[in-house]
Amino acid sequence: MCGRNAVVYLHHSRLWLCREHFNKFIENRVMRTIKRYNLIRRGDRVLLGLSGGKDSVVLAYILSKLRETIGFKLYLTHLNLGIGEYSKKTVEIVRKISEKINAPLIILDLREILSIGIPELALKTRRPPCSVCGVVKRYLLNALAVELKADSIATGHNLDDMVTFILREFLVQNLEQIPKLAPRIEGAEDYLATKIKPLYETYEEDIKKYAELNNIDYVEEKCPLADEKTITSSLKKHLGILENKFPGLTIGFIRRFVKNLEKYPKPRDTIRRCSICGMPSSGEVCSFCKITQKALGKPMGPYAREYIREIVRKSITDY
Numbered sequence: 243m244c245g246r247n248a249v250v251y252l253h254h255s256r257l258w259l260c261r262e263h264f265n266k267f268i269e270n271r272v273m274r275t276i277k278r279y280n281l282i283r284r285g286d287r288v289l290l291g292l293s294g295g296k297d298s299v300v301l302a303y304i305l306s307k308l309r310e311t312i313g314f315k316l317y318l319t320h321l322n323l324g325i326g327e328y329s330k331k332t333v334e335i336v337r338k339i340s341e342k343i344n345a346p347l348i349i350l351d352l353r354e355i356l357s358i359g360i361p362e363l364a365l366k367t368r369r370p371p372c373s374v375c376g377v378v379k380r381y382l383l384n385a386l387a388v389e390l391k392a393d394s395i396a397t398g399h400n401l402d403d404m405v406t407f408i409l410r411e412f413l414v415q416n417l418e419q420i421p422k423l424a425p426r427i428e429g430a431e432d433y434l435a436t437k438i439k440p441l442y443e444t445y446e447e448d449i450k451k452y453a454e455l456n457n458i459d460y461v462e463e464k465c466p467l468a469d470e471k472t473i474t475s476s477l478k479k480h481l482g483i484l485e486n487k488f489p490g491l492t493i494g495f496i497r498r499f500v501k502n503l504e505k506y507p508k509p510r511d512t513i514r515r516c517s518i519c520g521m522p523s524s525g526e527v528c529s530f531c532k533i534t535q536k537a538l539g540k541p542m543g544p545y546a547r548e549y550i551r552e553i554v555r556k557s558i559t560d561y
Contacts, residue, residue, distance in 0.1 A: 243258075243259060247260065248260055249261050252264075264452070268444065268448055269307060272304050272305075272441065279442065279500070281394070281425065281439075282396075282438065283393070285313060287317065287390065288305070288317065288438075289435075290397075291397050293320070293398065294320065294332035295460055298397070299339055300452050300458060301441055302343060303458060305396065319348045319349070320333065320349045322350065326361075328466055331461055335460060335461055346559075348386065348558070350382050358537070362537075363537050366536070367533050372467065377533055381530035381543075383435075384522065386550050388521075397438075398441055400445065401442065401445050402445060402478060402482070403478075405496055407423050408499060418507050418511075419509070421503055421506050424500065424503055426439075430513060430522070434522045512524070516531055519543025519544050521547070527541070
């Protein structure tokens with residue numbers, strides 16, 4: 243493209259690129275994704291869930307570059323889930339990122355909120371750690387977004403993730419869940435935040451290369467509680483094989499998927515307010531209140547919301 247030595251080859255686009263043009267390619271792809279799916283608007287307050295892994299970390303760097311062009315405010319949050327040394331390392335990483343890109347960071351410490359972490363919570367409820375973790379993360383992220391008055395929650399789900407999730411739901415014929423895998427999921431009133439995925443059309447391999455070429459630190463270790471023997475991990479592995487054989491397969495799939503979203507059945511479950519904490523729930527009591535009731539003897543939704551409210555008041559100057 244420019245005559246300089248290339249450092250990366252994008253098989254899906256058949257391009258050899260130097261570092262500078264590779265960076266522009268990835269950043270422009272994220273910008274186009276934001277525009278194509280109307281993910282971020284001028285004046286928005288965007289809360290990015292920062293796990294410390296490569297996807298959310300790279301997204302933080304790219305959004306920090308785009309915030310002036312688009313005209314939005316970026317806030318970072320990290321959930322310290324109390325998983326030993328793994329959680330300690332992620333906290334160190336996200337603090338450095340916050341300082342480097344000059345974006346406010348809110349850390350929610352699960353042990354401060356519940357007095358226990360995910361490992362103990364999973365044992366007490368006799369549920370798989372990933373299942374419990376998912377409930378806790380969704381609840382705390384949404385509660386923080388509501389208190390922060392954020393217009394949306396951004397997550398680091400990449401193209402490979404999303405295609406894998408879509409195929410998994412199709413294989414088990416859980417068709418009503420498929421529309422929830424859109425690049426933008428609208429919230430509701432003042433208790434359910436809008437969810438956006440700016441990396442929706444960005445390959446995982448490209449994200450990793452972006453981090454390497456720009457010396458961006460991230461947590462490379464997998465969560466020690468993660469179950470790698472799942473249909474999701476197997477699907478992702480085989481999708482990678484197909485993509486290598488047929489370059490551009492997944493990006494073409496995801497774009498056609500979005501065009502055909504209206505053809506899938508709409509979810510029948512009605513979102514209502516939890517009778518205990520007022521957060522979103524498919525039943526009378528939300529999953530977070532149910533889990534904490536079982537593990538701790540009382541639903542902790544109201545306390546978690548008050549804890550988050552105080553954190554926001556103390557740490558966000560434009561609250």
